[in-house]
Amino acid sequence: SFCTLLGKMQIGDLVSQKVTWDTDGVVVSCALATSGTLLGIGTEGGVFQMKRVAGNGGGSAQMFQSRVECCSFDGGEARVMVGSASGSMKLYDIAAERVCDSFPNAHRTVVSSIACYPLENNLFASGSADTNVKLWDTRRTQPLHTLKGSSSIKSLGISPDEKWVISGDETGKLSFIDVRTWGSVGDFRCESEITAIKTHPLELLLAAATTSGTVELFDVNSPRCNSIVRMSPPRPVWSVDLVPGENQKDYMITSSAEGLRVHSTSNTLLSSFDFSWNGTILASSYVEATGDVLQASARDSHLTLWAVSTNKLHKQKAGVHTHQPQQLALPFPVAPVKIKTSSSSSRSELVRNPQYKTGLIPMEPRTPLDLDLSRWRGVKDERSEVQIATELHATGEKMERLLRVRVDAMKVVRGMWASGDRTGAIKHAEKMAQTDFGVALDLLTIVVTQHKVKDLLTMEQCSVLLQLITTILRKGVDTSSIVAIRALRLLFNKFCAQIQRVTSAPLTGGVDLTGEARLARARECHQRFHEAKNVLLSALQNSGGQVSEEGRKILRDLETF
16 A cells, blocks of 8 residues: 555554645645546646656756646546636646646636546546636636535535536535536535535545535435534544445444544544644545555645545444654655555555454343333323324314315415416415415415316415415325325426516506506416426425435426526
8 A cells, every 4th residue: 555655654554644845836726636656736826737646757847937736637647727817717638748728817816726537537627716607618718517516616526426516605505516507406504614625536425624624425316415423622634535334334433623533434433633734634535546645735836745544444443543743854865765555555455355343242032232222112001092083083074174174265265266367366376375375375286287277377376375385395194295296396487588588678658558557467477487497496405206306307497497
């Protein structure tokens, strides 16, 4: 592994300091290739340097007049996309050791983060302090898509299946952007500014680190938040890496000013190392071939590379391991060390040859683990049969009164609808939905399932129905939400083109009262659609299954409306 081949100073059981370089200027950003063999370095003076970890060479270029804010290797590790504080970007060819393409004025201000697609070498995303997230193709000079946010973007990530671009901003908002529609289909609020976003190399799992010392784990497929890991003491988390383990046991490695922490993804602290990084961690990368996590720290013009041996995590026994090594005298002498990597070493060997075996857990026959069966045994009821009958009768009377009120309300709605006052019928159902949305749900079901009713609807009734849909979505009941989402899609398909046609029509001379009323109704409907979209976005954060699936479909359409 890198630890044994390049180790200079061993820290506890897992961490070793590898090598330190002196660079051509103050280091402000860097990137590590996933192979662990290349290191890109950006300086205060706009110079970009390439270092080869496994030997000498690499090259450098004066990229910008302003500082190099970020950089990222493409999937084939043949080129590096570099972003500047002025908003421009350039593509650096590693083999030719020169700039091969430029993207001037890519953003209005600082390019704060770049994420390249792991498989498609020509695609990458960029985020900026101008709040925009853009998707690029290196074969074109203009962005393919642009999504405007509300705050400065701090970090970006790409899901392993390349279906999502994930952005984190300075307010702690984490957005999942669908690559196919380039619209945000889910926003999550983390506790503070997001400092790093990393995905699991093999699973649809994502970690987002913050300045308040928390790391939130997300299921990318849903998406939803699975758990929150809190660091102790709470310090800004500089980097986070998700590492696959044996027997479906994964690890999370984080670095901060306090040192390094190793957690399981089930939120258990496994190891803690308190020491100085010789500066701030600017980049980290999990190297699958060796099982090491490489971390690059910088202080002024000195850059140090560290290795965390995840192979040794599998050999540790259960429990917390805390290490407080002696104070290190940094920086170490500058001397890049040559290594020889073995082509036969692979991560799969570790999986086929586990280092430990899990013992069987003894338990009584037919007794589930940790289940207190006494809690499930029947408890003797001290009430008499008369008391039980009285209580059941009272409950039945209460349900009967509720159903009678609902039937009477439905008769009123049906009568108003039959007399031609469809708008009044919908408003009455919407008023009933504040306390009992059963009538409103029945009405929406009729609208969704009966095409004759859909054809009778007007734009004014669409506005009232959208209010009704918004009320039901706020309740958060899955079965009701599905009906409301389907009604929302039906209304969108029927009135979208009409609303856009009315609102975009040029104004005519003279007084046209009918036209003005039609424009007012169209604008009101447009506003109601956006209100429903915002409520649906909030509802999907706590929903999954069919609600999430159908909700995401209509959200893609509403984002472009």
